[in-house]
Amino acid sequence: MPVDAALIEAHIPGLRRFASALHRGDRERADDLVQDCLERALSRWQSRRPDGDLRGWLYTILYNRFLTDQQRQKRRGIHGELAEAVESDRLVVKGGQEAALEHRDLLRAFAVLPEEQRSVLVLVGVEDLSYDEAARVLGVPIGTVMSRLSRGRERLRQLLNKDVEPSGEKPRNIE
Amino acid sequence: MSAASDAVDEQELSAYLDGQLPPDRAAAVEGYLAAHPEVQARLRQYAQQQQELRAAWVAQSGGPVPSRLRVARLEAALRGRLYQRLTAAAAAVLLFAAGGIGGWIARDPGGRLALLMPGGGSGAAAHTFTSDAIEAYRVFSVEVRHPVEVDAEHEAHLVQWLSKRLGRPLVVPDLTKLGYQLMGGRLLPSESGPAAQLMYEDGKGSRLTAYYEPVGFGGATEFRYRESDGIGTFYWSEEGFGYAIAGKADRDRLLKAAEIVYQQISASGGDKNPKLPGKAS
Numbered sequence: 001m002p003v004d005a006a007l008i009e010a011h012i013p014g015l016r017r018f019a020s021a022l023h024r025g026d027r028e029r030a031d032d033l034v035q036d037c038l039e040r041a042l043s044r045w046q047s048r049r050p051d052g053d054l055r056g057w058l059y060t061i062l063y064n065r066f067l068t069d070q071q072r073q074k075r076r077g078i079h080g081e082l083a084e085a086v087e088s089d090r091l092v093v094k095g096g097q098e099a100a101l102e103h104r105d106l107l108r109a110f111a112v113l114p115e116e117q118r119s120v121l122v123l124v125g126v127e128d129l130s131y132d133e134a135a136r137v138l139g140v141p142i143g144t145v146m147s148r149l150s151r152g153r154e155r156l157r158q159l160l161n162k163d164v165e166p167s168g169e170k171p172r173n174i175e
Numbered sequence: 176m177s178a179a180s181d182a183v184d185e186q187e188l189s190a191y192l193d194g195q196l197p198p199d200r201a202a203a204v205e206g207y208l209a210a211h212p213e214v215q216a217r218l219r220q221y222a223q224q225q226q227e228l229r230a231a232w233v234a235q236s237g238g239p240v241p242s243r244l245r246v247a248r249l250e251a252a253l254r255g256r257l258y259q260r261l262t263a264a265a266a267a268v269l270l271f272a273a274g275g276i277g278g279w280i281a282r283d284p285g286g287r288l289a290l291l292m293p294g295g296g297s298g299a300a301a302h303t304f305t306s307d308a309i310e311a312y313r314v315f316s317v318e319v320r321h322p323v324e325v326d327a328e329h330e331a332h333l334v335q336w337l338s339k340r341l342g343r344p345l346v347v348p349d350l351t352k353l354g355y356q357l358m359g360g361r362l363l364p365s366e367s368g369p370a371a372q373l374m375y376e377d378g379k380g381s382r383l384t385a386y387y388e389p390v391g392f393g394g395a396t397e398f399r400y401r402e403s404d405g406i407g408t409f410y411w412s413e414e415g416f417g418y419a420i421a422g423k424a425d426r427d428r429l430l431k432a433a434e435i436v437y438q439q440i441s442a443s444g445g446d447k448n449p450k451l452p453g454k455a456s
Contacts, residue, residue, distance in 0.1 A: 003246070005250070009240070009245075012244055016244075017233070021232065038246065038249050039253060042249055042250055046321055102231075103234070106224065106227050106228060121228065125193075126229045130195065131190070146190060147186055149189045149193075
C-alpha cells in the first residue's frame with residue numbers, strides 16, 4: 001500500500017497542536033516531535049491496518065514518542081516535568097505571536113497543568129476526539145480520560161480566577 | 176425524576192459540556208444545573224476557557240507547515256537513510272571483495288582507477304551504476320514482507336508513479352516467458368537521481384530485478400556483465416539511461432531476461448535503432 005501523502009498531511013496541523021500542548025507552546029520542540037512522529041508513521045506505514053483510524057494512529061505514535069523522550073530525559077537527570085514547568089513561562093511567551101500574547105494568561109495557566117491534563121484538554125477540547133478515541137491515544141481507560149478532563153478544567157479555572165501573577169507562584173505540577 | 180438520577184458528578188458535567196452524555200443523563204444534568212446556578216456559572220466558565228483554548232491553539236499553531244514536515248520530503252529522506260544504512264552494512268562486509276575497490280573507483284572523479292578494473296573502460300559511472308543495481312538487489316531481494324513498495328496488483332499506479340519520478344515512461348517488462356512474475360517495484364535514491372527497481376519471482380522463489388537509473392555511461396549500446404559476491408548483472412545504457420538485470424540466476428538465464436527487457440523497452444519506442452549488440456536475436 002503506497003503512502004498517501006495528502007491523507008497524512010491533512011492531520012499535520014492537528015498533530016502540531018497536540019505536540020505544542022505537550023511541549024507547552026515550544027514550537028521548535030513541538031515540530032521536532034511531529035517530525036519524529038511522521039518519520040515513524042512512514043516507516044511503519046505497511047504494517048498499519050488500512051481500515052484503521054489514521055488520525056488516532058498518528059496521535060498515538062506522537063504521544064508514545066513524547067513519553068519515550070520524557071523518559072530518556074529523566075534518565076539523563078533532567079527532571080522533565082518540573083524543569084519544563086519552570087521554563088514554561090518563558091516558552092509560552094517565546095511563541096512570540098500576537099496570538100500568543102492575546103491568550104497569554106490562558107496559555108500560561110495551561111502550561112502549569114500536568115501533562116496528563118494538557119493532553120486530554122487538547123485532544124478532546126481542541127481536536128474534538130471522542131472520549132473513546134482519546135483513551136486509545138493515551139492508552140488509558142475512558143474513566144481516566146473523564147477524570148483528567150474534569151480535574152484539568154477545574155484547575156485551569158482556579159488558575160485563571162486567581163489571575164496568576166507572571167512572576168508569582170512557581171509553577172508546580174502537583175495534583 | 177428520582178433523587179438518584181438527580182445526583183450528578185463532576186465527570187458528568189464535563190461530559191455534558193463535550194456532548195458525550197447519553198440523552199437521559201444529559202437531561203439529568205440539565206435538571207441539576209437549573210437547580211444549582213453556581214454550578215451552571217462554573218460550567219459556563221469551563222465552556223469559555225475551552226473556547227479560548229481552542230482559539231489560542233489554532234492561532235498559535237497556524238501558519239504554513241514548515242518544509243521539514245512535508246511528507247514527500249520525509250519519505251525521500253527515510254528511503255535514502257534506509258538505503259544508505261543497508262548498503263553501508265553490505266559494503267562493510269564486502270570491503271575487501273569487489274565492493275572495496277568499487278567504492279574507491281566510484282569516488283575517483285577522473286575515472287583513472289577504472290582502468291585497473293577487469294573489463295574496464297566503461298568508467299566509474301558504469302561501475303557505480305552496477306554497484307547500485309547489485310546492492311539494491313542484495314538488500315531488497317531477501318525481503319519477505321516488504322520486497323516492494325507498490326505491488327503488482329497496482330501495476331498501473333506503479334508505472335505512473337515511477338514514470339513520473341524518473342521523468343520518462345517506464346516500461347514494466349513481461350518476463351512470464353522465463354517463468355518470472357512481477358512482484359512490484361520501488362523508488363530508490365541514487366547519485367544520478369531517482370532510480371527504480373522492479374522485482375520478479377519465479378515459482379521456486381528465485382528473484383530477479385530490473386533496475387533503472389537516469390545515468391548514461393557512453394559507448395555503444397551493448398550488454399555487459401558484472402558479478403559481485405554471487406549476484407550477476409547484465410547491464411547497458413541507452414539515451415542517458417542505465418538498465419541492469421540482476422539476480423542470482425545463472426548467466427544464461429540472466430542474459431535471456433536482459434534480452435527480453437531490452438526488446439520490450441525498444442518496442443515501446445524508446446529506441447529508434449533496435450539491435451541486440453553482442454548477440455543476434
